[in-house]
Amino acid sequence: MPHSFGTPQLPLDPHTVSAAEVVPGDLVALSRADVTERRWHVVMHTLPESPDVIRVTLRPPLGGTDREEVLRREQPVTAAGRRMDVAAVPQMTSPPLHGVAFRDGDRVTRLRTVDPDATEETYVRRWGAWQRHAGDDPAAPGPGEGGDERADAAAGAGAVADEEVRRWAAEADGAGYVVRHEPRPAADAAAAGNGRRVVVTGLGAMTPLGVGADALWQGLLQGRHGIRELADDAFDELPVRVAGTVPVDPAELLSRQAARRMNRAAQFAVLAAREAWADAGYAPGGTRESGIDPDRVGVSLGAILGDASVLVGGDRKLRERGPRGVSPLTTPMTVPSQAASQVSLDLHITGEARTVTSACASGTEAIGQAVDRIRYGRVDVALAGGAEAVVTPAIMASFAAMRALADGDPSVASPSHPFAKDRDGFVNGEGAGVLVLESEEHARARGARIYCEAAGWGLSADAHHVAAPDPSGAGIALALRRAIRDAGGRISDVVHVNAHATATVDGDLAEARALRGVLGTRNVPVTALKGHLGHLQGAAGGVEAVAAALTLHHGVMPPTVGCAEVDDAIGLDVVLGGPRALPDDGDLVLSNSFGFGGHNAVLALRRAA
Numbered sequence: 001m002p003h004s005f006g007t008p009q010l011p012l013d014p015h016t017v018s019a020a021e022v023v024p025g026d027l028v029a030l031s032r033a034d035v036t037e038r039r040w041h042v043v044m045h046t047l048p049e050s051p052d053v054i055r056v057t058l059r060p061p062l063g064g065t066d067r068e069e070v071l072r073r074e075q076p077v078t079a080a081g082r083r084m085d086v087a088a089v090p091q092m093t094s095p096p097l098h099g100v101a102f103r104d105g106d107r108v109t110r111l112r113t114v115d116p117d118a119t120e121e122t123y124v125r126r127w128g129a130w131q132r133h134a135g136d137d138p139a140a141p142g143p144g145e146g147g148d149e150r151a152d153a154a155a156g157a158g159a160v161a162d163e164e165v166r167r168w169a170a171e172a173d174g175a176g177y178v179v180r181h182e183p184r185p186a187a188d189a190a191a192a193g194n195g196r197r198v199v200v201t202g203l204g205a206m207t208p209l210g211v212g213a214d215a216l217w218q219g220l221l222q223g224r225h226g227i228r229e230l231a232d233d234a235f236d237e238l239p240v241r242v243a244g245t246v247p248v249d250p251a252e253l254l255s256r257q258a259a260r261r262m263n264r265a266a267q268f269a270v271l272a273a274r275e276a277w278a279d280a281g282y283a284p285g286g287t288r289e290s291g292i293d294p295d296r297v298g299v300s301l302g303a304i305l306g307d308a309s310v311l312v313g314g315d316r317k318l319r320e321r322g323p324r325g326v327s328p329l330t331t332p333m334t335v336p337s338q339a340a341s342q343v344s345l346d347l348h349i350t351g352e353a354r355t356v357t358s359a360c361a362s363g364t365e366a367i368g369q370a371v372d373r374i375r376y377g378r379v380d381v382a383l384a385g386g387a388e389a390v391v392t393p394a395i396m397a398s399f400a401a402m403r404a405l406a407d408g409d410p411s412v413a414s415p416s417h418p419f420a421k422d423r424d425g426f427v428n429g430e431g432a433g434v435l436v437l438e439s440e441e442h443a444r445a446r447g448a449r450i451y452c453e454a455a456g457w458g459l460s461a462d463a464h465h466v467a468a469p470d471p472s473g474a475g476i477a478l479a480l481r482r483a484i485r486d487a488g489g490r491i492s493d494v495v496h497v498n499a500h501a502t503a504t505v506d507g508d509l510a511e512a513r514a515l516r517g518v519l520g521t522r523n524v525p526v527t528a529l530k531g532h533l534g535h536l537q538g539a540a541g542g543v544e545a546v547a548a549a550l551t552l553h554h555g556v557m558p559p560t561v562g563c564a565e566v567d568d569a570i571g572l573d574v575v576l577g578g579p580r581a582l583p584d585d586g587d588l589v590l591s592n593s594f595g596f597g598g599h600n601a602v603l604a605l606r607r608a609a
Contacts, residue, residue, distance in 0.1 A: 012116075013081030019054055019071035022046065027061060027080035027116065030069065035078050038115040039176060041067075042084045060113035063090035064178050082116065094179040097169045102162050104128070104197075105184025105488035108169065114176035124493075126587060127609030129159035133492070133585070184488040195375030199608065200451040201443050202280025202436030203546045204272035204385075208244035208429055208533050211253070212275055216433075216543065217550050220558035221579050225414040225532045227427050234393045240405040242415050243391045244429025244534025261329060262342050263307030268432035268539070269339035269387035270346045273299075276383060277347060280436040281448050286347030298352040298379040299343045300370035301434075302362025302386035303336040304538040304595075309392045310334045336538075339387040339432070351379045359595025360500075361459075362386055363433065363541025364603050368457030370437050380442045385542025387432035399428060402467070406503060414562035416535075418501035418528035419508050419574050421567045426502040429534030433542030435549065452552040455489070455588065455606040458482025462598025469507050473514030475600050480518045480590065483602035487588060494524055495586040496557055498548045499572075500594045501528030502535050503562070511592065512570040525583070527551075527575045531562030541593035545603055548591040552607050555582045 012027075014035055022028055026043045029035045041058035044066065049055050056069050061084055071077070097108075106125045112118040122133040169179040205212060208226025209219030219226065230241045250267035251259035259267060274284070283289035287297055310333045317325040332338065337355035344353040352373070356366040363386025370384035399405045406425035408415030417423040437454055460482065462475035469476070484491060497515060501508050515526065529544055536543055551557055557580045566574050582589075587607040594600050 019075045020073040029078040061116040062113035064113045107182040197440040198454040201448045202276040204275030204434045206268040207431040227410040263333045264389035265306040265387045266339040266342040272432040272434040273343045276434040294350040296380040298382040300354045300366045300384040301340040302356045302366035306336040307389040358599040361593040361595040361599040361601035362538035364593035364601035385434035386539040388537040388539040414531045417562045418503040420563040423503040427534035429536040433546040453606040456487030456604040460600045469510040473510045476514035479600040479602045483604040487604035493586045493588040495583040496589045498591040499528045500592040
């Protein structure tokens with residue numbers, strides 16, 4: 001990054017003058033070697049000591065400690081042809097770091113203050129080691145570099161240890177550098193900085209792209225979509241008959257006895273949870289077979305309605321057959337919490353089973369709440385995400401009446417056009433996405449594979465309208481900033497955004513405005529997945545968090561499907577055409593979810609060591 005001490009950006013024009021000619025504010029070099037190696041100093045003060053001698057006080061042009069030189073009046077020096085305001089040149093030294101207890105998220109910056117055109121070198125501590133940060137000159141020497149053989153081994157593949165940073169700081173002043181230490185920003189949650197690190201160790205999904213997280217990932221990379229024509233006769237009279245539906249009957253993947261006691265959303269959730277549990281390295285069957293304390297495991301799932309068809313079907317049977325025709329399972333299969341309860345039953349999880357209902361932000365908020373439950377020691381492991389099955393005639397009719405649904409021939413292309421000039425609404429969808437979250441020490445103790453860190457999350461509310469987003473994007477921006485802060489990060493850490501981007505005209509613009517406002521001039525790549533999947537409602541946050549974790553794990557960003565031409569008003573770097581390599585100049589990926597009524601939730605995932 002550019003240095004933070006302003007200097008006039010005039011070209012250096014070295015020329016020889018005598019010491020008697022220099023005045024405060026002159027930029028000078030005392031030897032030919034100083035000119036060659038760009039060691040300049042500002043004349044802060046001159047004091048005649050005798051008719052032949054002048055005492056000159058010098059300070060590095062970007063700030064530092066003073067030095068005094070006694071010069072003969074006729075002694076030649078080199079002036080740079082650039083004048084400085086001596087009042088604007090700070091006097092400072094590098095702080096001692098030998099007693100500092102570094103934490104992940106801390107930064108050290110080193111600035112070669114004797115060079116008026118120098119840029120800061122920044123290192124960030126992640127996973128116990130220091131990595132060069134975005135925007136730094138890759139050729140600039142840092143800790144463990146610059147010919148120091150003692151540190152070359154510690155540097156390894158670009159990472160250095162705490163002791164090398166301390167040595168780097170201790171040697172800075174003598175070499176014309178100033179080092180600054182910036183502790184990790186305080187998190188929104190009071191104890192987040194002191195709480196346990198949470199990592200992602202397992203992934204599971206049931207989506208319109210198929211069964212399993214791998215089917216989801218391969219479909220995203222290949223640019224396929226899972227939006228289909230609704231063939232059931234019940235949809236025949238509807239103005240819109242396309243949706244993102246799971247291409248298999250989940251009941252066929254479960255035992256008949258288990259399936260008949262679960263609604264469709266719970267079936268999706270159980271299948272995704274089983275996959276995530278096994279993917280995390282736990283034994284099939286749940287906590288008993290895995291030898292893990294069931295009281296230290298929790299479930300946190302998001303849902304808006306769960307499965308709306310159960311209540312509709314119960315009402316129809318009541319009218320057709322009377323009270324005796326209504327199944328006693330109607331009520332327990334209707335509640336939105338059924339998915340969480342069925343996952344806890346299936347895997348014998350007794351720590352807790354939580355359900356979050358906050359419109360389309362439900363899945364993301366459920367993951368965030370699970371992060372906090374682990375951070376603060378309430379549980380060690382959690383299955384978190386979302387599940388939804390609301391592709392029903394009444395709900396489709398309601399969305400169509402709102403003029404919120406897109407239509408089109410899914411055999412030609414995806415009807416969902418996020419961020420596109422021709423976007424005209426979302427496509428309703430269904431599915432489930434579940435992550436296994438663990439405290440880092442728990443995961444490392446059992447040798448688990450770690451996809452990424454679940455580093456932080458943020459919430460906000462628009463308080464604007466029952467359905468429409470706040471067009472200013474202010475609420476979304478607040479959630480974005482809170483997620484980054486909760487992760488102990490900075491804006492410059494963000495390398496990718498998984499956008500909510502439902503392909504509604506106002507919603508996409510509000511999100512884009514918020515992202516531009518928070519990320520500033522940084523051209524962060526953005527992917528919108530609803531062209532592949534449709535809008536999975538309360539499950540969207542869970543499924544898209546699975547995709548975001550895989551993006552970090554594989555270092556690849558999926559393309560955005562359905563966007564032939566980005567709306568000029570969006571103003572974002574939308575990933576189009578094919579997968580793109582994830583930038584390596586930062587470590588945070590954000591996953592956004594926003595819902596009717598102004599619910600905003602953002603999850604921040606961090607690249608694992």
